[in-house]
Amino acid sequence: MRRIHDEDLTGAEFRECDLSRARMVGVVMQDAEIDGLVTNLVVNGVEVMSYVEAELDRRHPVRLLIRSDQPDDLREAWRQLRDDWATTTERVRSMPENSEHHGVDGEWSMLETLRHLVFVHDSWFRRCVLGLSEPFTAMGLGPSFVMDQEGGLDPSAQPGLDEVLAVRVRQASEVEAWLAEVTPDQLAETAPVPHDDRWPPYAKGRTVRQCLGIVLNEDWAHHRFCKRDLDKLSHQGSSPVDVRTVREVR
Template sequence: MRRFLDEDLSGAEFRECDLSNARLVGVVMQDAVIDGLVTHLVVNGVDVTAYVEEELDRRHPVRPLIRSDDPDDLRRAARQLRADWAATVARIRRTPGLEHVSVGGEWSAEQTLRHLVFVHDSWFRRCCLGSSELFTPMGLGIEGVPDREAQGLDPSADPTLEEVVEVRDQQVTELEGWLDTATAEQLAAPAPVPDDDRWPTYARGRSVAQCLRTVLTEEHEHHGFCVRDLDLVETGASGLPGTG
């Protein structure tokens, strides 16, 4: 166990770190931001996890729909997420160049949309439909995805916003069309993940519904990240010309 004693970590950033079972004792934590998978978080002896989850559900009613086993709820979730992204894309289009702005080292809006192209290919087409086709070249995978080029991704891809949105529209239409006729029994069935070494191999053993929820959750979470950063840009907290 690493131990930090009487050190000044003010302004530090921990990115993609595993802080499970970490203990912060006698610390000063003012204006701190925690963003990630947080469970059983105890603050001064109080487990605040349930409060945080309830507040997130209140702010984002799509969350309980995504967790539901009812196909109608999942259909409603997919439609709501599509509407959310449509509104955000319209917002981006109002400021040319906004799609390329990165805030604090995070993905730009265009990169986020390209990541969701990859999520659809990997977690929906591959895991829900059983497709063994290569991924869409413009898709953007996370660093942990091995052999990205061999799986169809093009690291040199530089699509325009409209090209990305066109692919996204096709993918969302595909998902909604499939979900329109999906039954509870189909969703509960084992995911038909092809028996090869392509991403995500660890999805084997999950249900179709679990894989679908990964897609919908990624859509929701990354939409939140994107809107957060767009808000920062519009308040002058980024390097976009004319906002500072």
């Protein structure tokens, strides 16, 4: 077990780290921020995630629809997600030029976020829900190790906002057409994941509903991140400090 003892970690950033079963004893944690897949988090003897999840549901009722097993609820969830992205797209167009290319605090820019959702659609909807084995969309943006190993993805791609949005519209149409016809029984079936070793490798054995849920959750979560960062960009003005331009994917 790795032990960090009597260390000053003020300002430290833990990114893409697995902190499962970590214990923090006698720590000082002020103005800290935790964002990720967090379950069974106990703070001073109190399991707090039930409170966090309830508050997120209160702030974002679409989460309740996303977790539903009823096709009508899922259709409404998708409609709300698309409306939210349309509003955010109009917002970024009204901001200083190239705002969609700026990221904050090391996070993806809006453009990179949209490219990641292109990749999520190809991974979890086309491959896992529809069972297709077609190549990934070249502009899609996934984790660095996936970019290195998956044929078809172009790590050097630098598409513009309109180009990415056109792909997103096409993908949204695929989801809408499928949701219009899907039944509860079909949602409960085992996902028809192609029998190959391509991404995502841990999808086999999941239900269609579980794979669709990943698509919807990713769409909601990344929209939240995108809005958060656009708020920061707006506050920083047209010449932001501590803001990076389009990240090079390695």
